[in-house]
Amino acid sequence: MTSSTAKATQDRTQAVFYAIAYAVATMFVVGAYATGSLDNFVQYAGLAPILESWQLKDYTELLAFILIVLLGSTVALLGGQTSIIMAVGTVGSFFALTFNQHPLIQYLTLAAVLFAIGLYGMVVSRNAVRVLMSIELMLNAVNINLVAFARYVDPVQVKGQLFAIFVITVAAAEAAVGLAIVLSIYRNTSTVDMERFNLLKW
Amino acid sequence: MEQFEMLKTWAETNVESVMFYILATISIPLAYGVILDRAIIRSGFILIGVFGSICGLFLLLQAQFLALAQLMIYAVGITLVIVIALMLTNPRMERTQLSTAAPANQLGAFMVAVGLFMTIYLSVRPENWTLSSEPLDSANVEVLGRALTTDYSLPFEFASVLLLAALIGAVMLAKAEKPPKPGEDDYEYSVVDDGPTAGDARPDKEPVASGR
Secondary structure (H helix, E strand, O other): OHHHHHHHHHHHHHHHHHHHHHHHHHHHHHHHHHOOHHHHHHHHHOOHHHHHHOOOOOOHHHHHHHHHHHHHHHHHHHOOOHHHHHHHHHHHHHHHHHOOOOHHHHHHHHHHHHHHHHHHHHHHEOEHHHHHHHHHHHHHHHHHHHHHHHHHOOOOOOHHHHHHHHHHHHHHHHHHHHHHHHHHHHHHHOOOEHHHOOOOOO | OHHHHHHHHHHHHOHHHHHHHHHHHHHHHHHHHHHHOOOHHHHHHHHHHHHHHHHHHHHHOOOHHHHHHHHHHHHHHHHHHHHHHHHHOOOHHHHHOOOEOOHHHHHHHHHHHHHHHHHHHHHHOOOOOOOOOOOOOOOHHHHHHHHHHOOOHHHHHHHHHHHHHHHHHHHHHHOOOOOOOOOOOOEEOOOHHHHHHOOOOOHHHOOEEOOO
């Protein structure tokens, strides 16, 4: 009994250690991209003609992104803690992808990251309330998009902010009705598991 | 070393960018916390942090009205409703049974999410936006109010009607139904031997309506 708990503790320590090592590696990759070492490496290793033939000449940051994703999946397969690895990899690739861009593209990329996280959570989670939380996250990502467009594309009439106001209104209505539906389903079936919501199954 | 000097001067000249990166670095792990935390009540409270950092992003984008609305509607209103719903639906159950989906589903969802992100990024990345270099008017709340009461007054009214209908509907849906009296004949009890205590408190012993 004690040996099994000791082994579990050791496994957890190892998983956290892998995750920290991955964080350091991600920092190195992002730093290499930000200081231009990755560009030099591409020139030196002869990868530049390949990128040019795919019309991806100015897209060196994609290389950093792919590197981070590959490193992350390797560490996760080795037994690292997946949630920390996902968070670190997302922040690192976000840095690499937006470092030299216009602010509008930075905001749009952040919104895309949050939207993708919301989509992932919506598919993965089995609690209905958590699914509603993920939907709120996705709606917020859309709001960031709209406000960024209002700031950088249309600063006179700020139509994006108007649309964001309507999105917030509809999100409030959606949250109220969705949670009421979850409550009444819970009252009838005494579960909030998404995979047991088969009330309409005949 | 000169690269650190470069970074320092860059940070001093781009305070807005630095603030953006700080807020983004806060909001992305918090968003992961919302969808991955084991105790779902905690992820309900982490959601406040996500909404707060997005409020900061709105302030950076000079949308003061929206930042305040974000704080009041999302970070207080919607999160409060979600936490109350969590308390009413027994969140302790999730800890043991239903934390996440099957690993195959998780992998598929991860691939779909990364693919979606890459699609959005590659379509957003080309630098042919028609950007406007004008600064945003600091009194853009006035512009918003004027637009809401003139050009957009019809959607505004529709939004208020939608909110009213949705809130009435939510109250109707969430209202606890009265336990039926034993004498009424359009209900029959699924649990026979429960006697007069059939209607109280236990949802799994609640009477089943026969007509559905």
